[in-house]
Amino acid sequence: MDAAISAAHEAPPAVVLVSAGASHSVALLAGNVLCTWGRGEDGQLGHGDAEDRLVPTVISGFDAPGITSVICGADHTTAYSEDEHQVYSWGWGDFGRLGHGNSTDVFTPQPVKALQGIKIKQLACGDSHCLAVTMAGEVLSWGRNQNGQLGLGTTEDSLLPQTIQAFVGISVKMIAAGAEHTAAVTEDGEIYGWGWGRYGNLGLGDRNDRFVPEKVSSVEMVLVACGWRHTITVSSSGSLYTYGWSKYGQLGHGDFEDHLVPHKVEALKDSSTSQISGGWRHTMALTSDGKLYGWGWNKFGQVGAGDNADHCSPAQVNFPEEQKVAQVACGWRHTLAFTEKKNVFAWGRGTSGQLGHGEIVDRNTPVMIDALSPDGPGCKKLESSAAIPFAAKIWVSPSERYALVPDEKVAKPGDVSARGNGADASVPENDVKRMRVSS
Template sequence: MRWFGFGFNAFGQICVQEKLDKGESSNEVKVTHPTELSSHVDRSGCCLEASQIRVSWSRRASLHLDGDSFVILAGFGAPISTEDCDISNLESHGCKDAFISETHLTLAFPDRIESWDLQKWEKSPSWCMDLKTQAESSDVNLPLVPGGYIALKPPFYRSLPGHLKARSLALGAEHAVLLTATGAVYTWGLGSHGQLGHGGLTSEEEPRAVEALWGMPMTCVTTGGWHSACISDGGDLYVWGWNESGQLGLPSRGLRKASQQNSRQQTGELCCDTSTPPAEELKEEEKHEEVFISIQAFPALLDVSPSCEIQTVSCGSRHTAAVTTTGDLYTWGWGEYGQLGHQTVTSLDEPQRVEFFRAEHMRVLDVVCGTWNTFAAAVKEEVACS
């Protein structure tokens, strides 16, 4: 399995491109083309591919689970040399899962949970919790930990009601989406952009069931900056929250206006008379105003690809990516840093397939969105001989 990244790369989260005389790296800020991540070479000379990727705004953590498991950091504060980029000084060897924020890296071991302060780089973790039983260890699915979860801000350990029986948890900028063992979805936190899915813009201090999804078991949940998404047991994708950049895949008025303005500037229409009087243009906009969605406060069914189901989904700050059961990757939303993978910096308010993987005869298996970038795992598909 090979991992590719595209989008925001100012700190070398995707690739370190060249070194300056003073030992500093010069990175291309925008990577618009899917670029394969460098493999880690161990002391025996073997190339080790990452099993999972965890990302924050300025960092990437690659989790290697084959053999002696460990974590490698890339991005802000990470060593420039790829020969010395594992965090052995943080004693990551033997970890089974990882969760990264801008300030802390949390590691799950068979017998304990550790959080390391990435701003201080101390020789011991800033927080630790022992796992007393094997059952507790098997229940860890970061940021979930036995009895609660690890938050992005202090206090890092937060408890959860025991009756929820959480299966997975996704943390957004200021809200959370939880999936229970029965497939129910609960949300809490800031609700100012409809990201909680309860039909309003109010916040919730405690987990509250998303009633619009009640009775439809879900298999996957994810959050972005101010939007959320989940996949049903049947492979349907539901989205809700803020749609300012088209991140819900629904018509965005601001995005369409910006696109029209750019198109006119490129064709020189702004410098000459248009065939349609301004008054009539305004009337046309008013006719279609109801189709534009700024905030979707209830979960909405999004038809990404009419021919197949959705396998997994991930949300960035203002963009979204989904993998179909046929192994295609679709992206949409804010594309200013190339995080949509279409070799442009154009934003989109409808899903579009990333053609790179199809052209390379690759099947996408997983996708992880960073705040302003995207990482996809793919394998080569065998091409039948004619």
């Protein structure tokens, strides 16, 4: 770790992957270097404190070897060490989303003991729940479960990872987690959906919740991603499909209508989609020729099209020197990407420093993160956390820390006010968090 940081004097280690949460971001760099930045209120940055970071900061003291995956939930983070066969998690612990057997916040990476020794193929984190696919194709889930998003047949939260029995005997290839729903693709190309389904985001043709995975009738799929309340899939031929909530155009069909089953995005029918990511109310798709497209809610510029208007059809995101994109990741209101040149860009909401530019300014076009980019004009040594244990967290009442967000109403047919760029009373203007609302 020390050698890798020292090498950053001349050029930062190459980026391996990026991920984005509600208001924080992470990057895994070559040499097992893990950087985080943005909001740190709940320990989601892993630096041992509750401070925000405006630039990428190396997590000091986290020396787990062979980190191959780092995934953000809304206000927590998970990582996987392939060498140790160990999952780590940290951040906001409510509802058991960290998998440690309790609901305690954690400010530095801690091993998920229940998963020790299990070979993990993929991790997925939603707003308050997580899942893991093992190399054997089994699926485990934990965290919040008020709408059945854990797929366990109940609505009880789980403080520890549990096996989804519905997938026993079915080899799962990939999973994705939204706010309160989950989706999976099997090795046979079948799509499953479960959890909260009010907007058709399960793809099952209705608006009902499901407490266990249910198969979606569709073409053969190979990729799946979830936005807050919509789902994105890619077929074996590279065609892009979306379904669920589309009040802000996040489905990309040229309108603001919900779709209850997978619906092809015709605007990209001549392109082969290679990667997808879903934000709170926006969507990003990367094509096989390295072009990036975005659409949906764009109040903070998170679509990256150079404006702040919602887009109901894919808009191409432009990069300096027409650099081809290698990976994209959506946060709630911001987006990260790195190019084939290993330059990292961020855009959208910047109020907590989640863009990594050293400021708290929103951006509606991609802006390079100098500290992580070999072409960055201000390239310099990466900052590191002090690695001082966070001794005690001062308790603040929920009424002071969290904002209640009213449950959204399903739009009635013909309700024009619920379409497009509309004022949504339940969309927080700032980045306050949500808490469980008892019905």
